[in-house]
Amino acid sequence: MGASAGDIAPTDRVEAYRRRFDAFLADEVAPVEEALAGRGAGTPWQPAKDAQGRMHPEVWEARREVQRRAGAAGLYSPHMSAAVGGGGLGRVEMHHVEEHVYRASGLGLGLAALGWTEGAAPPIEHASGAVLEQYVRPLVEGRITAAFANTEPGVGTDVLAMTTHARRDGTDWILNGHKAWITNAHFADVLQVVAVTEPGAGTRSLSMFLVDGAAPGLRRGPDIPTMIDDGLTGELELTDVRVPAEHVVGEIGGGFALAMGWINWRRLCRGGMCAGWGAWLLDRSVRRARTRMSGGRPIAELQAVQHLLADMDADVYAARATSLVAQAELDALGPFAIPLHRDAPRLVSLVKVVNDEAFQRVADRAVQVHGATGLLRGSPEEKLFRIARNLRIPAGTVEIQHNAIARSLLRAAAGADPDAGAAA
Ligand SMILES: Cc1cc2nc3c(=O)[nH]c(=O)nc-3n(C[C@H](O)[C@H](O)[C@H](O)COP(=O)(O)OP(=O)(O)OC[C@H]3O[C@@H](n4cnc5c(N)ncnc54)[C@H](O)[C@@H]3O)c2cc1C
Known part of the structure; x- marks a missing residue:
């Protein structure tokens, strides 16, 4: 299914969001940052650390503070449905919103104004009953934060091999296991924990539970220091953590699909993020090239530097363009x-x-244009170079995206040509 050109244009809702976000940055974020x-x-992008890292x-x-203010202003969760208090924007609209937020904020505190890993994710809308008021609305409004606990010390890509498990005890569930590399593990008020409920049942073997951050038996480990150095990545140990039945998200056995929904949301957010930050780095590189002198003239006059800028552009x-067209097609398919x-995984990947x-x-070329200044610890170029390298692993490595794309191509070929069946 193809998207028509009109499908990728910013809507009036996007224009309104962008105007309100710019005012919010100036009026609400700047004083907090100052x-x-x-x-x-x-700084927001190079935070000092506490004794636990x-x-x-x-x-x-x-x-x-920025998250709470953005929630109160109705800016924090444009990606969530209106039914849970969000803005109800589609994925093309969200690309434009994310691109704007990343470009306007750079690496500043403004980034916190848009719900991200620690905010509400679309799959949590499958929660029901009292949990909606207890966790989902507060997340949508930025009043509390969340973490998504899928990965384990021994299991990353191979999600179905996870060992964290849940067993029934009356109507409750008892969770045991060890999660690692979890963003916002240190501070989350509620955890979306994926655990085995029916061993051997393949993609029906997992379920997703909402675990309160204060639940007895939950232990938060020390920081796991990665190259992005954000002081937010950590471990969680669950020892006989009791979870009531109403804290199951969706249905028992539905955890794999929910986890993929969460991960796909993060994958799709790459489009606006990279477009926004990419344009920000390009703006900075053009400015630098126009002012940095070599041989008595700006380096912008050197073809070698011009080509770096052109390659960035x-x-x-x-x-x-890939993001906008793919997300337009996904809007038609239902991204979550x-x-x-069956056509959605290829587009997401x-x-x-x-x-x-x-x-x-x-990011690499931005460092190159900046010379030694681009290598300076804590400079925006150096930080985004490290973030860029990081991006190729979480939310599914680039190899896994290639797998998904190839699987879809081969399946389609097998459908069109019975002789290609063996290769699929
Ligand atoms: C900063 C950061 C934040 C993170 N945040 C979270 C979070 O909030 N929640 C969460 O649950 N997890 C989180 N993760 C974990 C992340 O999702 C995993 O690191 C990622 O899924 C890859 O798993 P792995 O590191 O175990 O690599 P592995 O699975 O060990 O992969 C190692 C290498 O083998 C390749 N490989 C493995 N299997 C295949 C295959 N079948 N086909 C082809 N190649 C394969 C990979 O592509 C990779 O190159 C985070 C990680 C980082 C670094």
Whole structure:
């Protein structure tokens, strides 16, 4: 199914969001960012750490303040449905919103104004009953934060091999297991834990549970220091954690589809993120090239540097176009439908892999244009270079995106040509 050109244009709702976001940045974010500066807590993108290696509490609190203000202003969860208090925007609209937020914020505190890993994710809308008021609405409004706990120390890509399990005890569930590499493990008020409920049942073997951050038996480990150095990645140990039946998201056996919904949401967010940050890095590189002198003239006059800028532009443009067209097609298919349309995984993976790979080249060239300044610890170029390298692993590695794309191509070929069946 193809998207027509009109499908990718920003809507009036997007224009309204962008206007309101710009005012919010100036009126609500800037004072919080100014209050944070010079306090020894670091910056939003290079936070100091506490004794356990976690993000400095003042940086975390500044982010929380922005999240609460964005929630109150109705800016925090445009991606969630109106039924749970969100903005009800589609994926093309969200590409435009995300692109704007990343370009306007750069690496500043404004990024916290848009629900991200720690916010509400579309699959959580499958929760029901009291849980909607207890966790989902507060997440949508930025009043609490979440984490998604899928990966384990011994199991990343091979999700169905996970060992964290849940057993019934009356109407409750008892969870035991060990999760690792979890974003916002240190601070989350509620955890979306994926666990085995029916061993050997393949994609029906898993279920998703909402575990309260204060649940007895839940232990948070120390920070896992990665190259993005955010002080937010950690471990969780669950020892006989009791979870009531109403904390099951969706149905028992539906955890794999829900987890994929969460992961696909993060994959799709790569489009606006890389377009926004890519354009931001390109703007900075053009400015730098026009002012940095070599041999008595700006380096922007050197063809070698001009080609770096042109290559950056080509990558940003191509990845952005891929995202917009693929997300337009996904809007028509239902990007988070359960079951997911059979054509959707290829489109989701195209968005992730094309953007991840392009953004790494963009970030690398931005460092090159900046010379030694681009290598300076804590400079935007150095930080985004590390983030760009990171992006190719979480939410499914680039190899896994290639697998999904190839699987879809071969399946389609097998459908059209019975002789190709063996290769699929
Ligand atoms: C900063 C950060 C934040 C994260 N946040 C979260 C989070 O919030 N929640 C969460 O649950 N997880 C999170 N993760 C974990 C992340 O999702 C995993 O790291 C990722 O899925 C890859 O798993 P792995 O690291 O175990 O790599 P592995 O699965 O060990 O893969 C190693 C290599 O083998 C390749 N490989 C493995 N299997 C295949 C295959 N079948 N076909 C082809 N190649 C394959 C991979 O592509 C990769 O190159 C985070 C990770 C990082 C670094």
